Amino acid sequence: MTDGPIISIRGLEVAARSRHGMLRPLRGIDLDLPRAATTGLVGESGCGKSMTARALLNITPSPMRITAGSIVLDDRKTPPVDLAALDPDGAPMRAIRGRRLAMIFQEPMTAFSPVHTIGNQIAEMLLIHEKLDKRAAKERSIEMLELVGMPNPRQHFDAHPFKLSGGMRQRAMIAMALACKPDVLVADEPTTALDVTIQAQILELLQRLQQELGMTVLLITHDLGVVARTTRRVAVMYLGEVVEETTTEALFDAPRHPYTQGLLGSVPRLGSRRGKRERLPAMRGSVPSALAELPGCAFQPRCPKAVAGLCDVVKPQMAEVAPGHRARCLLYPEVLAASVALEAA
């Protein structure tokens, strides 16, 4: 890829003061989204995947807000803009949100207003961002519904969300997000709430649209199967940080971070050599809360390979451990060198 990334996130932090201390769901995210490709963002519940998506659109739920870092959007048509520096409710941010960066949500039932028709909610997107009258917005919305494979789009324009099946609702959600032909689509667990057969259809649809429209997609999921099928690059998150980032093939062939190795190891495989009675290995414990302040590596308390005196002391930095493959684990000399150098500075 000779081309620079369309989105480049650096040192992104999201935090909020709470009764119990400082909540820090995002602790310095570095992530690039390559243009016109699908990037996966994976991790367990509570690692900050969804918060990353919201920070990207600058819609962190109050009182959470972006406290540090930058999110540079460069669509090559307009000058690059740092979204993290914009007022979340201001006109410049709102003009970008929905038009150049759009999002689809996990639960298409609750993500639509129950009392407005889906047509109303899709057309609203066009009415906000494009100078269209109601009739034109309706026609465009119906075209969008057709594009996402909604049967009888004209009739379904006037349907309320509760009249549609889960898969149809997610199609409508995609139609809404893509109504203004955004450059970047953030999909936050778009298939988690759906039946397995519908999941496959929705993923196929997303892939097809990504290619047809030349969109950049950030696909957030905890389902490694989904990642393997749809993404070009993958970032693995743990406690508000990206801990490994590489191509999808490299991640599955040679995961470097012990956390990624644990994640991949806990996925059941057909035809594995493991005996019938053997249990599927599961990782110990769960992601610490966003309040946790751990010295050294955040994964160290759960890590089977942790080295006492090193991993619980030195804070690991992200470093290239193989060409195009970055990880945040002190077991790799490149990471150790970078981390020690930073601590010394």
Added chain:
Amino acid sequence: MWGFVLRRLVWMVPTLIVISIISFIIIQLPPGDYLSSYIARLEALGTTVDQATIDALRLRYGLNDPIWVQYFKWLGNIVFDGNFGYSFEWRLPVSQLIIERLPTTFLVATCSLLFAWSVALPIGIFSAVKQYSLGDYFFTILGFLGLGIPNFMLALTFLYISNRYFGLSIGGLFSPQYLNAPWSLDKFIDLLSHLWIPVVIVGTAGTAGLIRITRANVLDELRKPYVETARSKGLHPMLLILKYPVRIALNPFVSSMGFILPGMISGEVIVSIVLNLPTTGPLLYAALLSQDTYLAGAFVLMLAVLTVIGVLISDILLAWLDPRIRLS
């Protein structure tokens, strides 16, 4: 939608029949009737009433008939003649008594309702959107004060202050000179200068409650995912709040509207008595005290019917507002 309304209308018929039976039983429950207490009063004054007169009166009012005959006579007169019977106390037809007081009653009730809503809705929405802000705390304190102070107390304070410091005649809805005068601009202005007092007093308590309800409803809705979706579309925050959470937060509001209608007739009895308002509240109170059977009965029936109608109206409004009810 029309099927829904029709269904509800059909269901109202048996409900109303049961209500009329229960109302009739309730007004017959206290021992004795108006006649016996009337005779007792006459005898206490030294007048002897001979048995023939008593029997004649009993016959005239149908008090000797079996109770179900009395019920059918009562209901028949109401349904076919609009005749609610005769008030022994006032020596006037019940319908005339009530109708005289209905316009002022609805005027006061409607104005207080509009006052309460127009104050409570914006404040409630503001309090929810700016939760835990200085403004939210201020209005919360104000709201609880309004809720905590009894209305009659507020009424008495108002009376005292306006009379002591401003020398205004308050109480009633008109100054004495306009009481029997024909309608004119001056009379209207006089009405307005009296009306705001009961409106504010009756409205305050309602306002406080409504602020809390609106705040809680909007807060619930603000946390719903569809709000986030709307934000992700780049909708202006103000338009967003009005189009989505407020719209949906209105549902519980509308469903409680059914109880406003009967409240208009019976509500605020004490305030009306304190302020000497020509509304139905004090009339109902007096009828219950003096066992004025038909007047009290008409009220009980009217309140019940208004509740049923009110619930119907709020159901229709709810169905109109919320497609989930209308279409499923």
